[in-house]
Amino acid sequence: xxxxxxxxxxxxxxxxxxxxxxxxxxxxxxxxxxxxxxxxxxxxxxxxxxxxxxxxxxxxxxxxxxxxxxxxxxxxxxxxxxxxxxxxxxxxxxxxxxxxxxxxxxxxxxxxxxxxxxxxxxxxxxxxxxxxxxxxxxxxxxxxxxxxxxxxxxxxxxxxxxxxxxxxxxxxxxxxxxxxxxxxxxxxxxxxxxxxxxxxxxxxxxxxxxxxxxxxxx
Numbered sequence: 001x002x003x004x005x006x007x008x009x010x011x012x013x014x015x016x017x018x019x020x021x022x023x024x025x026x027x028x029x030x031x032x033x034x035x036x037x038x039x040x041x042x043x044x045x046x047x048x049x050x051x052x053x054x055x056x057x058x059x060x061x062x063x064x065x066x067x068x069x070x071x072x073x074x075x076x077x078x079x080x081x082x083x084x085x086x087x088x089x090x091x092x093x094x095x096x097x098x099x100x101x102x103x104x105x106x107x108x109x110x111x112x113x114x115x116x117x118x119x120x121x122x123x124x125x126x127x128x129x130x131x132x133x134x135x136x137x138x139x140x141x142x143x144x145x146x147x148x149x150x151x152x153x154x155x156x157x158x159x160x161x162x163x164x165x166x167x168x169x170x171x172x173x174x175x176x177x178x179x180x181x182x183x184x185x186x187x188x189x190x191x192x193x194x195x196x197x198x199x200x201x202x203x204x205x206x207x208x209x210x211x212x213x214x215x216x217x218x
Contacts, residue, residue: 041067049067049077049118051067054193055193057197060198064080076120077117079117080113080129083112086110090106090107114165126156132180142171144171
């Protein structure tokens with residue numbers, strides 16, 4: 001009998017317990033057109049790259065330009081546009097090995113378009129997006145040991161050089177059947193997070209195309 005043994009890697013669900021989401025943000029976030037960028041960048045970025053102010057509260061479809069340090073001697077700069085939020089069922093993961101706690105979670109898919117606007121090659125680095133659940137806990141995305149077609153939930157491509165862009169989908173498991181409140185860019189605990197909120201759709205699997213092949217006329 002064939003068995004599928006590909007394991008779903010355990011999400012570090014309580015990465016930063018108690019970290020707040022947009023509640024810490026300043027009123028009047030920068031989601032609307034015409035927002036002003038930070039006058040003094042919080043990290044060194046290329047000339048012409050204007051960072052979105054920390055604490056900005058955005059809506060789906062709004063983009064933010066952010067900077068972070070993937071490692072001590074490297075600064076990355078990204079233009080991030082969170083485009084869609086989806087709620088799905090844990091049944092979608094029935095072919096994967098889940099822990100008892102994971103089986104009690106609510107899965108969410110977060111879709112985003114990301115462009116490298118800095119100087120560093122960020123190839124293979126994790127996508128620096130988190131979600132905040134209804135317990136005000138910051139959750140990491142859940143990576144996979146092998147491909148998951150509905151939402152691959154992978155790091156950046158092996159090469160993600162300045163000027164490169166990618167469309168990503170990340171899986172988040174909200175513990176105890178929890179809710180997703182916002183998507184958060186918060187690279188360190190002291191950073192006033194930039195957040196995205198919007199309508200959460202029910203995931204709809206893509207319709208399978210019918211085999212329209214017909215015998216060729218002779």
